[in-house]
Amino acid sequence: MRVSVDYDRCEGHGMCEQMAPKLFELDDEGMLIYHYEGQDLEGELARDAEQAVAACPVAALRIQR
């Protein structure tokens, strides 16, 4: 599965970083860096990704299977 990010919708609430710090990071400016852009996720990373997607308060993250 892959995660797609709607960067226009992202407001930097940081819930994704809380749930999946290996995948998502807010930089010093509060902008989102998604470390696995375009990559397939499996196992633990996939589970963390699902939690992060569920946690985004503005639904800026989507799962693509």
Added chain:
Amino acid sequence: MTLSATPPVFDVDIFADEILVDPYPIYKKLRDAGAAVYLAAHSVWAIGRYDDVRAALLDYETFSSARGVELLEDLANMGTVGTILGSDPPKHDMLRAVLSEKLAPRALRGLRDFVDERAEAVVSEAVARGSFDAVTEMAQLLPVGVVGDLIGLPKEGREVLLDGADAIFHAFGPMTPRLMERLPKVQAYLQYTREMLDRDKLTPGSWGAAVLDAADEGRIPVEDAGPLMSAYMIAGMDSTVNSIGNFVYLLAKNPDIFAACKADPTLVPKAFEELLRTESPVQGFFRTTTRDVEVGGVCIPKDSRVMLCFGSGNRDERHYADPDRFDLQRNPTDHLSFGYGTHGCAGQGLARMEVPAAITSLLRHVDSIQLNGEPERNFSAVVRSWSSLPVTVTVSDAN
């Protein structure tokens, strides 16, 4: 899945005072009656299960905000219709962009010290009295000061904001005597917003000035500037005040939670998320269906008013284990209290700054807090809060 021929009818009036005291057992009955039920007392549908509420919030095309998010469409037409709360994308997104420029957590980073200082000032002054009303002498003061300054409002005359917000929140529910008697407050508040939409009144560089800039630059239509500034004011006051009050009540009634948070203030943000879940300041908002929609086997017809019950979804045993238990370790970041999706609360970053700041200051200043008299519940249909919380504190020596 076979669609049920008749909708499950729920005949409890969920907005009656005796239910507002403790709505949770009724919410459970509502969830168990069906994924969507028809509330006979108010001729409106209600969705109470977590998954369905969330799905509806995400599906703004089917569950539209454009006819307002109040129960009554007549009140909606004078209320949220056409505002950021009461519009769908693309109009909504254009308005949201102006607010989130200032309210996105990345924009708030520079404000932490300001918020902490204000929290400290408000809390220490209240605590010094020993006995005080945690709502009227503490909770209400912080957001009025913080948000008032950020919007750039003059210091004098802000009293109208809290009364206005309270009155407007009543207008989200049914027509009641309490709402009727508050209508003059709505008028006074609207008058105030009209007067404040003025560069001579607003502090340069403030959020209010930014709304005027957006209008001047054509990023939003001129007629949307007033309602947008109003959105800052209403949403930024009432719900935050209510949350602080709910938190103080929690601490006063639960010495173990008080002790845990005092010993380890890093627990305060987690406690806040769990408190938001168990006692959502906003219990629900409304939508209108733009098509026939099937929810859990029940068909809601097109053009139906539907209540999305955040307070119920947050207690849904289908999603949260032991949902009625306040669990300091749960940290439920997926609660529904800030909504979800495109209308997800734009100010949640500020709320997550203000409320923990107030509570952390309180914990630093006192060794105990108790209720000192009967608390008064705020009987308002979609709101869960206290209007008065008389408390006594013992002031900490280490200050």
